[in-house]
Amino acid sequence: MKTYLSYFVGLLLCLCATATARGQIMTPHYATALTQTIDSTGTVGTITVTISGYATVAPGVPPSTRHTPGALLTIDGVGGYVYGTPVCASCNVYATKSMTVPFDDQYDSCFLGGDDPTTGCYFAVNTNGQVLCTIAGNLFNGGTNDYHSVAVSFSGTPVVPVQATATITATVTNNPVPLTITLTIATATGTTGSAVFLGNNQNTMTITKTTPLLIQGTKASSVPGNISLTAKVTVDSHVTTIGSTSFTVAAVTGAIPTNFIQVGVTQLSNGVLQFVYEWDSSTGHTSDLAGCSVGEIVNYPVQSQNPGFYYWKSPPYQLPVEFDFRNPFTSSIPATNVLVAPFNHTGFADNQNNPGFLSPYKADNFVASQDYGFQCSNYKNNTFTNLSVPIIIQRAVTQNSNATWMYMVTKSGSSNSVNPLP
């Protein structure tokens, strides 16, 4: 009997070790940093991206495992990765890449804050720091700030209650000067409907940085979505629209989700792209959203031979039976769902997955259209109400110049890839 016991205890230990190996065997502790300078003559700017750090490693790592750090820097699409020395799995990695740009009127509005977004500020800096592991793939992506022209995006608040307030967050990007941004609420269509900014009770206000706007509905809309909110900057008498959204003013009983906003995006392993979204409640208390859910409807290309499904082209993709191929794909989560730290706010994380890959690879390229929205038992009889404009998700498998293949998924200006495909 002791023999049997030893066998089972050994089996238990063995299985637990396997579980550890199948789980997270490396914990990354990496950091990226971006610096920028102007030389003493004021004519040459330098941008540098640096990555450094180490990983803690669980037992069972093959002795040949190597980690290679990469520092990405491109300016207007020129440049690329510089890779540091491959080192052991626990080792401290380091990689850095610098590039220079002429510092003049063409660039200064992006670089340190010039004064003309209409003629300057159109050079884009993209950076990233990553660590490639020979057995676990990419362990870390730490892209730092991109520099583009000043812009404003608005969170999703499709409905502002009449005689009550709702929040719309105006997210300002790349406004180092800073330029004054004028926000205007107007009735774009229909005969009635109006709202004002709470605080000054006017239909205009100015901001220079990201600001949560408290909007008060004053008259119900005669047409859905007929109230516009526009952001403009004026430079040298030249007015440029740098962002806009629209909403409905309507009577609402109880709470509905408002201020739907992307707060994070992360490149996970295997080409998975993860977005994190948050939202608020029209009552100011997210616990009031118990009668609501927030979810998505994703429409894939229609395959007449497979009504109700979209089967990804195979190859290059696998078609595992456990993968959910419904079309349109729908899912939702209670509107009271609270994200874990550091978010600690009502929201969810949404992964753009893939079903895996199958060789011999073939080129494929398709897009899906994603709508986020809410459903509340207390609003329009649980009808799906959009919280976002349609978002395009593109997935492509293409062949590289060296005959290997790569997969890339792109959404909302972010992307992730598997390159090369195994």
Next chain:
Amino acid sequence: MIRYAVIRSYVIFLAVLVTFIALALTPGKSASASQKQDDMANMPTEVIDGAKNPELISDSDAYHMFFLTHSVLAGAGQKELNEQQNLIRQTRVSGSENAFVAMTLNDFRVQYEELVADYNAKATERQTTTGLGYDPTEFVKSRDALVLATRNKLRDGLGTVSLANLEGRVQAFKSNMKISR
């Protein structure tokens, strides 16, 4: 009868053990559900973006990366030295203190590179010979102590205004960082 009872208790024990193992290795409900083309969860992978949450980046991490990016390796060329001067000028320490800051940070870099080289050598040997990772605890302790000693050296050597400017620069530097946790 007694022997039978003992054997039966072993059998029950083994059955419980096997059941425990099976339950322990069975994925939870969410994991066993079919994978979706787009799945929602509340467990995002944590990469702290300093541009959005600078308060979540520790001073120790910020000073570590600040010192690393504002120092040069021993034997650096004139181009690297000039770029270092451009970086230090942004900290708005007084002109006469620039050289002191550069010297202090480069002294940090020499010791830092020695620490990393020593740690990497030990970690490489351990992985190669045993297939095990190397415990980074002592390395991190030494690194953080070096960062702290360098901060103290700057605190002792800089004037009040210059020190405040430099410390403010490091806090602002957090917005240009991303770290994994």
